[in-house]
Amino acid sequence: MKLLFLSIILAFSIVTANAQQINSVDKLTASYIGVKDALVGSNAELTKSRSKELLGTLTAFPVKTLQPKQQKTYAAYLEKLKYDSRHISETTVIDHQREHFQSLSKNMFALLSGLNMTSAPLYQQYCPMKKAYWLSESKDIRNPYYGEDMLECGKVTATLKVAAK
Incomplete structure (x- = not known):
């Protein structure tokens, strides 16, 4: 009976930890999408604010809840992501924000692909x-690099699928 009880507690702990990890990744993704959406609207002040939020989310991410391989992946991209987030959050020059968003997006894709x-x-x-x-969270093209000038310019090149549970 004790063994069954301990097994149930262990299984519950694992499920809870996985849910916490996915929740943290979702928060990170939502912060990134906030920056992207602000750039789509060509709103430099909002982009600056959302980038500060992203920087905070990156810093507060519960890395220790990840598996060792995932921790290594997170560590490999953290400073690059923080660098671009910080630069975006320190300016209201939209072209400069978009320049750093390019690198931010490349590294965010690599991070999220690696975390799965x-x-x-x-x-x-x-x-x-x-x-x-x-x-993007949608297949619809909303171009953050040109905003209203070329809102629908682009194409979907890859899909990050939902993680297996």
């Missing part, structure tokens, strides 16, 4: 005019 913990599909999209990628 998304609870909803994400779409990597590509702007042929800028020769740059970004992530």
Whole structure:
């Protein structure tokens, strides 16, 4: 009976830890999407604010809840993501924000691919005019590099599928 009870507690702990990890990845993804959406609207002040939120989410991420391989992946991209988030959050020059968003998007895609913990599909999209990628929660193209000027310029190039539970 004790063994059964301990097994149930262990299983519950594992499920709870997995849910916490996915929740943290979802929060990170939502913060990134907030930056992207602000750039789509060409709103430099909102982009600055959302980038500060992303920086905070990156810093507060519960890395120790990840598996060792995932921790290594997170560590490999953390400083790069923080660097670009910080630069975006320190300016209201939209072209400079978009320049750093290009690198931010590349590294965010690599991080989320390596963690393999998304609870909803994400779409990597590509702007042929800028020769740059970004992530979106929708297949609809809303180009953050040109905003209203070329809102629908781009295509879906890859999909990050929902993590297996």
